[in-house]
Amino acid sequence: MRILEGEGVKKYFGGLAAVAHVDFYINQGEIVGLIGPNGAGKTTLFNLISGSLAPTSGIIRFKDENITGLKPHQICKRGMARTFQLVKLFGEMTVLENTLLGFLFGTGTVVSNSKAKRESLELLEFVGLSAMKKVLGKELTIANQKRLEVARALATKPELLLLDEVMAGLNPTEIAQGTELIRKIRDKGITIFMIEHVMKAIMDISDRIIVLHYGEKIAEGTPEEIAENRAVIEVYLGT
């Protein structure tokens, strides 16, 4: 079943097509990678899906509902969450408060404070941050900040999680741990759509990969197919 679907999605900034007529879909339970050189329009596509930006034209459907033009908080309550390329944590709040907010506002139902707290503690256990629940967000290491941002997104109980370069800036051990966490999240039944530059991570973990270049989709397929795709090799290595 298709959980997310885009038809002819376009976004112009002035005369520049950041995303030019892209069709895509994500099946329920998949991990789909989104790759492409810098400036290919990956983050813009995420912004269109999550509601940060409205597309110039095209339709985005989430769980068979047209969500084009909805605001981020409305889309979040329908079951989609995201992280940001540059971490946007609430640095002056504790780790626990960060996830509490997700439970209190993002699930689309009314949650009592005590329940939100209980679920937050469970969630922090799940991502491995329970020892740091009282630490301020800004005091965490980069790897843990990224972990917390994922936790905060998970707190909104998403069915689809958009991850924008969660592995960027991490060392090999942290990347391995990050990959592990993403698998664990998928095993909970959450569909994942992720942008990543760390090729090893994305090739290991994805069921399917979409390649963008200058705002256009130039390839789509399993990691093996993508690794052998001529257009992709040309884009990445030059001719």
Add this chain to the structure above:
Amino acid sequence: MDSVGRTIPKRFLSLVLLFLALILFAAAPRYASPYHIIQLTSIFMYIVLTVSWAVFSGPTQYMSLASAAFFGIGIYISAILGKVLFLPVVIGLGGLISFLLALLVGLSSLRLRGMYFTIFTFGLSELIRHFVLWWEVNETGTVGRWVVGVNPKVVYYVMLIIVLMTLAAAYIIKRSKFGLALRSIGESEEAADHIGINVNAVKIITFAISTFFMGAAGAIMATRWTYIDPSIAFNPLFSFMPVLMAIFGGIGHIYGQILGAAVLTLLADVLLTKFPYYYMLLYGIILVSVIVFLPQGVIGLEGKVKGLWKGELAK
């Protein structure tokens, strides 16, 4: 989110203190001189303005300079309707009309951020002042008006009740999930939006609630001043003072805001009477020193003293 062992006695202690203060203030008109009652009323007025300003502007970091607009509206409501309606109704209307105007302002301005928002609110305040002046000159033909006077003790008690309502509202908002949401908006609006917080609704409603108390305070203060005109009612000082007082006392805590309002009001009184020639100079020096040496406000002293006590410097 401290450990249970520490917070319960602390909360209990502040409840006891609050209760004692309440009895003291409720009994004050029996013992204190009329001068002190009027002075206390001024302090209460500034506490209302400062705490209600900080309810919205503190956590969100949207610095509003429109307090004078909402305070002044309360004053004018009182001047216009004071002759025909009961005092509680007038005060309620002062708050309500401020609230409604703030909703409109919020809808049109909260897309502005940072300095632009500040300038917008300041401009709004001035616009209303000039509009009322224009209206008086062209429509009613007289600038300024008399307000039905009320016994200073009644003014005092009404102001005390408004203080309590303001503090209760500020405390409830701060402790609720909306308090947390307001702080998240101050840190990253985009992230707040993406975890399901209806950022604009939270901002506009909180802003409007905070102005209710400013309008109510204006409505009762007008009865003490007996004569008002646009330059008294919409004096920009009523926009600037709450900001100064909150920063002076400590913007992050309600008791810091109360302390700032009380200390600065008293300070202005003392300096003005004891040093009439150097009043502004001394006032300025004290403000600058506090901001330079205690960036967290006067309540930052607590941390510094504790730090020294433990033989280490507080951060």
